[in-house]
Amino acid sequence: MKGEYFEDFPVGRVIETEPWPLEVTEMLAYARRYDPQPYHVDPEAAKETVFGGLIASGFHTVAIASGQFVRTGVLATAGKGGPGMDDIRWLKPVRPGDVLRTTATVREARVSRSKPDRGFVTLDLETVTDAGTVLTLSVTVILGLREPG
């Protein structure tokens, strides 16, 4: 893939990602380490909860969606990390066997005032399964400029 820089992220650009089939083994491995609540780690106990069965940790689905975006490779050349995320909404439970499909859309792009060799790009991520939209969030990344200044 050709190297992508800040200039390659105009507002409105849509970036598709590869589908992510979420198996129960991955859900359990993640949740045991990072979110050990019964409806995330115990398939039997989960049946007695309001969810009626195992669901993915919200932190896990956020990491997957972001990971799908990272795996497109658009940050590989000029990516310099990012300040964070905003407006994360968990709209529906994600269950074992669901296939997560995530699309990123550029919402805002601006050159840094303090460091004019780079810029901030804010993207809206939407993740859907067969149940509909399960997650939306916005993430801001820092990208170097192809032609600084």
Added chain:
Amino acid sequence: MTRYLDDFTVGDTFEGEAGILSEAEIIEFAEVYDPQVFHTDPEAAKSSAFGGLIASGHQTIAWCFGQIVRLGIFAGEATICGADMNEVRWLAPVRPDMPLTPRGEVVEVRRSQSHPDRGYLKIRFSVDGPDGTVASFCTNTVMRTRDDVAADAGDRR
């Protein structure tokens, strides 16, 4: 014992067990969820913007949340669901074996207008590095039943 919504007060603080993220754990997480060289390749990371390997921000907030969950404050039947998360900020790099302290602080307790048996609990989670610097934080809102009477009423619906 289950802590219901009414058992939380704005200003309540929680401190989870301190710990570290090892280089192996940082790489293992990032290879799946955040494959960028400054998270996955200690050598290549040296010439990145961060000058060395750092943990994925997703891993730092999730580790913090997990440590607070292990305190048991969310145990029991009162959690209905996670509602949202705002203001996730990665403020300083988290490097391998850096001492980390996970903290939580209740910033809002709000009863639901439409469902009087429940409400929203908003907690700011933060990962403190050495010298008390905040490495990252996030603010989460969860829906919880208000008290045990409300929980019983909910069961009977």
